[in-house]
Amino acid sequence: MTRPAALRSFDRAATFLALIFxxxxxxxxxxxxxxxGVAREILIGLPGLLWVAAPSLVAAAFVGASSTRAGAGAFLALEIALILSVIAQLLWGGPLGLMFLPLLQAGAILLVFLGALALGWRMRPDFLRD
Incomplete structure (x- = not known):
């Protein structure tokens, strides 16, 4: 089953945003x-980078799993909001807040997911086969 062009544009946007982020x-x-002056901090920081980026990557996966434009648009908007919250925390927050932000974002993902399910959102049948 091929993905409709309108939904592929949402997929591309979500993937592009996740990659750029x-x-x-x-x-x-x-x-x-x-x-x-400590280059080895790059290796130490990689798990933290994955921790901070994971919620927006999950939201991007939900965009790809959506079978309708409304669902894909809702999860794309969630991905954008998650990315903007990390950027705001980097600019105006502290490292401690950045450490716990993904927990709050996971709660937001859960709330949006449950709301979408209540409104009739369903995963497209071929998503796990792609």
Whole structure:
């Protein structure tokens, strides 16, 4: 079963945002590690980078799993909100807040997912076969 073109554009946007976000986090990690003069902090920071990026990657996966434009749009909006919350925390928050932010974001994903299920959202049947 082929994916409709309208839904593929949502998939591409979600994938592009997730890729740019992950690369931006990696660039910030490398910049801050090299500015501090300790290059080995890059390796230490990689698990933290995955921890911070994981909720937005999950939201991007939900965009791909959506079988309707409304569902894909809702999860794309959630992905954008999650990315913006991380950016806001990086700019104005502290490292402690950044450490616990993915827990709050997981709660937001769960709430949006349950709301979408209540409104009739269903995963497309061929999603797990792709």
């Amino acid at each position: 992950a690369l931006g986090l990696l660039a910030e990690l490398v910049r801050s590690s090299l500015a501090g």
